[in-house]
Amino acid sequence: MSASVGSILVLVHLILAAVWLGSMVYSLVVVQPRVARFFPDEHQREDFLLELASGNRWPVAGVICTLILTASGLAALVPQRVVAYCAVAVLYAAAGTVFCNVSWRHWPARVFASANELAGFRRRLRWQAWIMLGLVSTAFVVALAASVGMVA
Numbered sequence: 001m002s003a004s005v006g007s008i009l010v011l012v013h014l015i016l017a018a019v020w021l022g023s024m025v026y027s028l029v030v031v032q033p034r035v036a037r038f039f040p041d042e043h044q045r046e047d048f049l050l051e052l053a054s055g056n057r058w059p060v061a062g063v064i065c066t067l068i069l070t071a072s073g074l075a076a077l078v079p080q081r082v083v084a085y086c087a088v089a090v091l092y093a094a095a096g097t098v099f100c101n102v103s104w105r106h107w108p109a110r111v112f113a114s115a116n117e118l119a120g121f122r123r124r125l126r127w128q129a130w131i132m133l134g135l136v137s138t139a140f141v142v143a144l145a146a147s148v149g150m151v152a
Contacts, residue, residue: 006077010147012062013070016063017140024133042115050111057103064096072141083144091139095132102128 025076031052068089075085102125110121146152 006074009029009070009073009077013067013074014103014140014147016067017072017136017143020063020067021136021140024116024129024136028126028129028133042118046110046118049134050107050124055105060099061096061103064092064099067092067139070090071139074143074146078146081146081149084142084151088139088146091135091142093140095135098128098135102132115127 035045035048035052037050071085071089071092075082075089078085106121106125106128108116110125113121142151
């Protein structure tokens with residue numbers, strides 16, 4: 001019974017992690033640079049980015065919570081890999097903390113920023129996005145390695 005539950009948890013975990021990781025890479029490497037080129041006007045760019053981000057907060061928060069829960073479940077079900085899966089849960093919790101800061105502090109402040117402040121907000125967002133990407137990438141690699149038995 002626990003082997004099949006463990007297999008389902010691994011699949012759910014790795015699929016969600018890959019989706020989140022892929023969407024972050026796509027946003028940072030493709031979308032953000034193209035938006036900057038397409039909308040040279042600061043206010044038009046901000047309006048477009050706000051529209052693009054609208055409605056994403058809660059689905060991503062749900063993905064983060066599910067990743068933490070599945071990693072925790074795997075730590076409980078696979079005791080020989082408890083350290084790896086606990087590390088994965090901690091990495092996702094750290095990424096979730098950065099995400100919460102971006103979602104509930106950075107974006108609301110950015111909406112009310114003046115044109116002169118927008119470059120600083122974009123720079124801070126880029127740093128936070130790269131930090132999240134590093135945390136999520138590391139968590140994904142550790143989870144994948146633990147799932148195939150490469151780490152304990």
